[in-house]
Amino acid sequence: MTMKLKYLPLCILLVSLAACSSKDKHENNQAIESQTQEDTVSLDAINEKSAVIVAKDKLSPDQSWQQAESKVLFPDPKIFYPKQRESLDFSETPNVVNDFSFIKDYERVKSLLNLNRDQIFVIGDKDRDTEENNVLLDLSTDEYFKYANNLAINYARYLKSPNIQPKQEFEKTQDYDNRVKQAQQDAENNAIDYDVELLQKALNRSVEDISLALSNRAYHYDPDTEQLSLDLEQEDKNGSSVVVSKILLKVQPELAKLIVENLTLLKMGYVFNFHDNKLNFEGVFFYFNQISKANRSGDPVEMRANITPVFKPLEFKQKSVMHALPASPEITEKLEATPFKDVLKSPLWNFKFGLENYLSPEDLIKKYQKQREQEQVVSEPEQESSVL
Structure with missing residues (x-):
């Protein structure tokens, strides 16, 4: 199964290295054209508002950020916490020099996928700070969905929180009161709904x-059945988490040849259907960036994205090891002992985004404070015995 793609003047090559024609159309490639269909998106669909998961009036301001950062250390990678003042704004920037950033990848790929209003895509963030977490795009567990859900809600709550500095020594009370009111008004004006668009950004921002160039990979193609099998193993940049994927796709021979020939250039993305605050798996696609214009030194000044159709896998299995000691035998041992899970039939698709699966900063602070108190109680007898 493939999704429709729209023709754009940007010249989508569908993982073909061929050049654009003078009319900015695809080259006549029957294998590719038979798996795609021209489509258009109406202005009404573009202008329709994104579905709301949690309305902004249902979200309380979050006043716990400073307390969490100053009083609580989070060794657990499941904290589901964005950094203070961090933005999820992936707006375009005019600078296209050395353009290999996630921001451009996100906007570029988004413009090429002809998605319905109830569909979202995930390609991840190539420049994500590895100190934030070591979560990978693993669909065999619900950790990834939990992290993104909490990230989105925390972000929306933080925007709703007034930033009020303490009263200054020489500041009049009336001036301070006016400043507080203005900060509260600004926070209300900044408030946003937790909608599907924010969820899509959080899902991308989280991983x-x-x-495929950085993954251990293998493939096999059977031209008679038109089945392409891919074995992928991806590590996080810290080497402490690994996810292994086995994917079986129905791909016509000529397109399969293009995919295999460009395997080291490819990146993989996912498409999901959103309904009733849940995601259902739609399929995978592959893309890579190509320099379309360079300066005299050969540095890129314009990039072009090349993208395949979205494939509904015939089979899709994953297993993972998360939060292990980097580069330790523990990873290999755990991987060998862990069975593959069928992603297409995963209970993950019952996960509901929203407040019912939200782990708040306030609850986190209580959790870690209680944990510390228990650790102190345990350590006190040990200290006494060592003195004796």
């Missing part, structure tokens, strides 16, 4: 991109 690294899936680069």
